[in-house]
Amino acid sequence: MSLELWQRRIRKAPPSRVTREVVEKGVDIDGDAAPVLCVTGDSRGAGAFEKHWLPHIVMRGRAAYAVSVRGQGNTPRGDSGMAGKVHDLVQTAVSLPRRAILIGHGQGALWLAHAATRYPVHAMVLLAPRGLRRPPAAPVGGAKVLVAGSSGDGKSPTKRLEQVAGEYQTAPLLFSGIGHDFMTDPGWQAPLDAILDWLDEADK
Secondary structure, eight states: OOHHHHHHHHHSOOOOOOOOEEEEEOTTOOSSOOOEEEEESSTTTTHHHHTTHHHHHHHTTOOEEEEEOTTSTTSOOSSOSHHHHHHHHHHHHHTSSSOOEEEEETHHHHHHHHHTTTSOOSEEEEESOOSOSSOSSOOGGGOEEEEEEETTOSSSOHHHHHHHHHHTTSOOEEEOSOOSOTTTSTTOHHHHHHHHHHHHHHTO
16 A cells, blocks of 8 residues: 555544434335435435325335434534535445435435445435536446436526436436425425336336
């Protein structure tokens, strides 16, 4: 190992430990369907998925989880940089009973893109991504990737969705009649069903 590489490694301390808030539903579901782990970039954290998304994912036959990374929801701030958030996402994923599908919304899509270079996701969904212009690296194991968003979302415009999808050699799935908040805005169910339909096909 070169001196330069060794110096970079020792300067980068591992993220501090935090007690993460994880909301889970349907953990007793029988079957082979991969569980779903959700993360959003806004301050609500796991709570953003609790009312609508997690129960609906369970209704569709999958165990459903959502995590608040550090600084979100009821998770302490700790090291609040991106490395800490990616660490929280990876550690939550590896704690699940089987390899998971990950859905990242907004800034959470950026953290997911980085997490997928370390954790072999079953499949991943980058929903209304923010801060992500090109992947940090290909997902471990070559997992299938869906990039999705709303044609009316000013925070994650269509041009950005097309750019991100192109980096993953795919095309974006675009919805109308909903804004940036896919989890609680009116009309949330139709996009979620379409995403779950895609995941069902990805399982085959």
